[in-house]
Amino acid sequence: MNPYLQEYITLTREYHAQDGKPSSVAALYDLADELAKSDDLEAKKVLVDLYEQLGLYASAYDLFTKIITKPDRKQIKKLARLEEMSQSHGDRFALPRPLNEKEKKQRQDLLNTLPHFPYHPDPLATGSFVLGEAKLCPSCGKESNIYYDLMPYCIDNIENLCPFCIAIGLASKKFDAEFIQDAEWQGELNPEKDQLLFCQTPGYSSWQGEHWLSCCQDYCAYLGTVGTRELKTMGIAEQVLADYEAREEYQDIEEYLVKDGPLCGYLFRCLHCLKYQIWVDAD
Numbered sequence: 001m002n003p004y005l006q007e008y009i010t011l012t013r014e015y016h017a018q019d020g021k022p023s024s025v026a027a028l029y030d031l032a033d034e035l036a037k038s039d040d041l042e043a044k045k046v047l048v049d050l051y052e053q054l055g056l057y058a059s060a061y062d063l064f065t066k067i068i069t070k071p072d073r074k075q076i077k078k079l080a081r082l083e084e085m086s087q088s089h090g091d092r093f094a095l096p097r098p099l100n101e102k103e104k105k106q107r108q109d110l111l112n113t114l115p116h117f118p119y120h121p122d123p124l125a126t127g128s129f130v131l132g133e134a135k136l137c138p139s140c141g142k143e144s145n146i147y148y149d150l151m152p153y154c155i156d157n158i159e160n161l162c163p164f165c166i167a168i169g170l171a172s173k174k175f176d177a178e179f180i181q182d183a184e185w186q187g188e189l190n191p192e193k194d195q196l197l198f199c200q201t202p203g204y205s206s207w208q209g210e211h212w213l214s215c216c217q218d219y220c221a222y223l224g225t226v227g228t229r230e231l232k233t234m235g236i237a238e239q240v241l242a243d244y245e246a247r248e249e250y251q252d253i254e255e256y257l258v259k260d261g262p263l264c265g266y267l268f269r270c271l272h273c274l275k276y277q278i279w280v281d282a283d
Contacts, residue, residue, distance in 0.1 A: 004038075004046040007031060012053060018099055020229055022098035028054060029097045041067060055094035055260065061086035061227065088283070090203040092205065093260040096247065114146065115167035117203045117218050119212070126224045128202040129163055139165035139174050152177035163202075172199035181209035187217055206266060213268040215275060220268035226278065228260035230267075236276050240267075243277060250280050 011031055015024040022181055028050065035047040044067045051060035061082040068075055099107060110131065111124055123129045128150060134143040137160060144162035154177035165171040172178065178198040197219045203210045204222055213220045231237035241254055256263045257280065265278040 002042045003254070004035060004040070004043045007051055008046050009130035015053075019101070025054075025095055026098045026100075026226075030039050030124065034045045037084050052085075055083035056091045057082060057094075077161075085208075090265075093264075095260070110146070114163045117167065117198055117201050120204070120222050120224075123202045125162075126204050126222065128204055135160040135228040137162035137165055139171040150179075150204055150205060151179065154178070166202055169195070169200045178213055179203045183210075183212035183214065183219065185214050185219075187277075189225055190217070193219060204266065207262075207264065211266075211279045211281070213279055215268075215271035215277065218271055220270050220277065223267045223269055225259050226257075226265040226267045227261060228254050228265075229256045230259055231257075231265070231278075234276075240276050240278050244280060253280060 008031065011024070011027050015028060020022045032047060032050050032054065035043045035050065038044070044063060048060050048064045048067070051057070051063065061079075064079060064082055067220075068079065071079065075160070107124055111122060114124075114129070116141050119124060120128065124131070128148065129146050130149045131146050134145045135147055136142070137144050137147065138158055139161055142162065144160075146163060148159075148161040148163070148166060152161070152171065152175065152204075154175045156175060158171070158175050158177065161171045165174075166179065179201060180198045183197060197212060204224075212222070228237060228241070231240055237254075241257075244253070245251055250263070252261060258266050259265070262283045263280065264282075265280055266281070268277045269275070270277070
């Protein structure tokens with residue numbers, strides 16, 4: 001067995017044995033970095049499998065098309081599978097690469113430069129805002145290296161909105177746009193809270209569109225995607241899963257709920273009683 005494959009098998013076993021702990025995910029990404037630097041064909045073959053393991057389907061498909069030469073039936077089947085997953089999932093639902101302590105501090109410092117979104121407190125962590133090359137905000141006309149990675153709900157295809165234009169409602173007003181597809185609410189309507197959520201809060205990436213939860217006569221804060229593993233780590237799985245199944249939506253989800261998977265949980269927390277809730281969406 002070649003050493004690349006041996007290390008991949010070892011780290012994958014550790015990943016499953018540790019139930020996907022951040023350190024095991026980080027080790028897989030470190031191996032991916034190492035393999036990507038190699039020109040060895042065997043390393044590239046292992047890297048394809050590693051990308052697939054991480055959920056980087058577009059990367060896996062792209063690399064596989066470059067290294068495949070005389071495909072046999074097994075390789076053709078693999079190519080078809082990767083192509084399908086690349087088209088449906090791409091790389092956007094990959095396992096997030098854990099941040100080291102230095103990176104965590106840098107991201108917190110970056111977050112502190114953004115406007116505060118009560119209903120979406122860390123849009124950098126959830127991927128709704130991304131840091132990249134400076135781009136022109138179509139709302140204010142100013143350059144920003146942090147911008148909205150999704151598109152609002154409006155007639156025009158609007159990209160790269162800066163955080164401030166969303167926060168103050170300028171982008172919503174200028175493009176007659178909203179950022180949230182749907183939300184639940186019980187009790188007397190509150191136009192001010194609706195305005196803050198739909199027009200001044202960045203949405204999140206999901207399979208079928210945002211569905212925002214509410215509690216205590218207010219909308220909840222969105223915290224990010226979760227699966228059963230993450231809920232158990234937080235010590236809230238029993239309560240959260242029971243509350244969700246009482247909604248009579250998807251049933252018996254505990255075994256199948258995977259962070260950024262085909263059946264994915266979206267975690268919310270009440271701003272007042274601090275209770276956790278999830279919404280579940282499927283591909």
